[in-house]
Amino acid sequence: GQQVMQIPQYQHVQEGEDFTTYCNSSTTLSNIQWYKQRPGGHPVFLIQLVKSGEVKKQKRLTFQFGEAKKNSSLHITATQTTDVGTYFCAGPDRDDKIIFGKGTRLHILP
Amino acid sequence: DADVTQTPRNRITKTGKRIMLECSQTKGHDRMYWYRQDPGLGLRLIYYSFDVKDINKGEISDGYSVSRQAQAKFSLSLESAIPNQTALYFCATSEGRTEAFFGQGTRLTVV
Numbered sequence: 001g002q003q004v005m006q007i008p009q010y011q012h013v014q015e016g017e018d019f020t021t022y023c024n025s026s027t028t029l030s031n032i033q034w035y036k037q038r039p040g041g042h043p044v045f046l047i048q049l050v051k052s053g054e055v056k057k058q059k060r061l062t063f064q065f066g067e068a069k070k071n072s073s074l075h076i077t078a079t080q081t082t083d084v085g086t087y088f089c090a091g092p093d094r095d096d097k098i099i100f101g102k103g104t105r106l107h108i109l110p
Numbered sequence: 111d112a113d114v115t116q117t118p119r120n121r122i123t124k125t126g127k128r129i130m131l132e133c134s135q136t137k138g139h140d141r142m143y144w145y146r147q148d149p150g151l152g153l154r155l156i157y158y159s160f161d162v163k164d165i166n167k168g169e170i171s172d173g174y175s176v177s178r179q180a181q182a183k184f185s186l187s188l189e190s191a192i193p194n195q196t197a198l199y200f201c202a203t204s205e206g207r208t209e210a211f212f213g214q215g216t217r218l219t220v221v
Binding site: 033035042098099101 | 143145152160206207211212213
């Protein structure tokens with residue numbers, strides 16, 4: 001079946017360093033969604049990208065959707081301790097159900 | 111009040127027992143989902159429903175069943191719980207294929 005893969009699985013960065021997580025789908029996606037789950041919390045929607053090549057920014061977070069609409073990335077500039085958590089990408093598969101990648105767990109070293 | 115409410119929040123049950131996890135939403139969304147989260151395995155889809163009369167199996171439906179009692183209610187049952195069903199369970203809703211809203215989660219332990 002269709003899969004959404006994310007790398008890396010874990011990332012440790014020094015506070016102030018940049019962070020990037022990558023998402024790849026086995027098939028073209030109509031949209032890509034990004035979620036953040038804080039430790040002990042539930043996934044919370046961050047953003048949705050729809051157009052090929054789309055780039056969106058939210059403060060220090062930059063989201064990109066690939067030209068082929070099969071890959072995406074989330075880049076955080078100058079990480080802060082509040083960025084700690086697991087970041088998931090997700091998208092609707094051919095049956096329109098939302099499937100998730102395994103997530104990238106971000107640890108921030110003070 | 112939360113838009114998506116799950117009960118119970120925590121549950122310890124014995125092997126072989128039947129248990130039901132409940133989910134209700136006030137978003138007015140037609141689509142509802144049950145996901146299971148295990149460390150390193152992300153969010154795996156158990157069952158999903160696009161409206162009251164629609165029930166579909168997800169990636170890991172074996173050992174689980176669901177009931178969509180109303181547009182706002184979607185419950186997950188474990189007919190005979192086993193230890194490897196120990197996990198964090200999330201209910202979610204969405205309007206179409208866009209943004210999903212998650213409940214707070216139910217932490218289930220099967221001993």
